[in-house]
Amino acid sequence: MLVFLLLLAACAGFNNPDGWAPPEVAEGTLYVSLDGGELSAVDPETFDVLWKFPASDEEVCGNEAAAQKRDLRGIYAAPVVSEGIVYIGAWDGNVYALDAVTGNCVWDFESNDPIIGGLVLAGDRLFAASTDGNLYALDPANGNETGRVHAGDVWTRPALSGDRLYVADVGGTMRAFDTETLDEVWDQPFSVGAGFLTDPVALNGTIVVGGLGEELYGVDATTGDEKWSFGGATNWFWGRPLADGDAVYATNLDSRIFAIDAATGQRLWQFDALAPVRGGAVVAGGVVIAADKSGNVYGIDPESGNQVWNGPTEIDKKVLADPYVLADGSVLIVTTGGDTFTVSPADGRLTTVDIR
Secondary structure: OHHHHHHHHHOOOOOOOOOOOOOEEEOOEEEEOOOOOOEEEEOOOOOOEEEEEOOOOEEOEOOOOOOEEOOOOOOOOOOEEEOOEEEEEOOOOEEEEEEOOOOOEEEEEEOOOOOOOOOEEEOOEEEEEOOOOEEEEEOOOOOOEEEEEEOOOOOOOOEEEOOEEEEEOOOOEEEEEEOOOOOEOOOOOEEOOOOEOOOOEEEOOEEEEEEOOOOEEEEEOOOOOEEEEEOOOOOOOOOOOEEEOOEEEEEEOOOEEEEEEOOOOOEEEEEEOOOOOOOOOEEEOOEEEEEOOOOEEEEEOOOOOOEOOOOOEEOOOOOOOOOEEOOOOOEEEEOOOOOEEEEOOOOOOEEEEOOO
């Protein structure tokens, strides 16, 4: 219960979840959450809004006879998009399937608690982990439940590698499931003394995950045994670790960004930011780019850890979402107030984006 209360406080409270879904381009459309509990589909070249969901307070999903109140309250993960359908999970406990062209709701599925982690599509199954303790397997065509298994209180997007799904919970346990049978495939779960907050990331037979315990772990994807742990931080790892080549770039709420050897867990370098960093990092134009909570954006040399630009680019607005690399090589930053900017990897030049 204490962990749950701490997490709620960090998310701006149970009654006012902000959401920090990262922007993402899929099938030629930019999806971004500019307001809490709302998803916008945007033309990535003109930045014109194509549709929003929910478009009104009440929406019809599928074959419902009448519109129902839709208050998503918060979206914390990027959508999954496949074959013209957009799938999202929301704080209201529902999974929604939306038509990618119109934004109309095709179907919805109700769990018993908020869905904070991202969804995963694996073949003919859509997986959703709810904070009610269950991992749900859904038919992506109609939202019908095809299976469920206990996975713990999950706040992260599971990692998919081959026919295995790796699910980490805020109790500090990570499990590996067979995507067809939902059987656990490790002899025992990987467990530590503090909860997991980062999305687990698959990298060359290793699952990288971290969280409340101020440590980042490399776990053998086949056996669930610990390969390495990195304990150089003094606060929570919350941003999604970025695996790039032989390094893992990890942000921390202690206002530092770390480069860690992916094979050994040894520190390669650390970079001191001016404020806590909740979102993850990206690599664009050969530069590691991350934004702290106060809106300072950093460009870092991936080899040395030195700052590339002449100081941070200052947005002066709260940033919690991961940045995103656009097709032109610029990096899109979305603030919690819905303001959007692009940053040039070469020099940190800031451009305001008018999404309308």
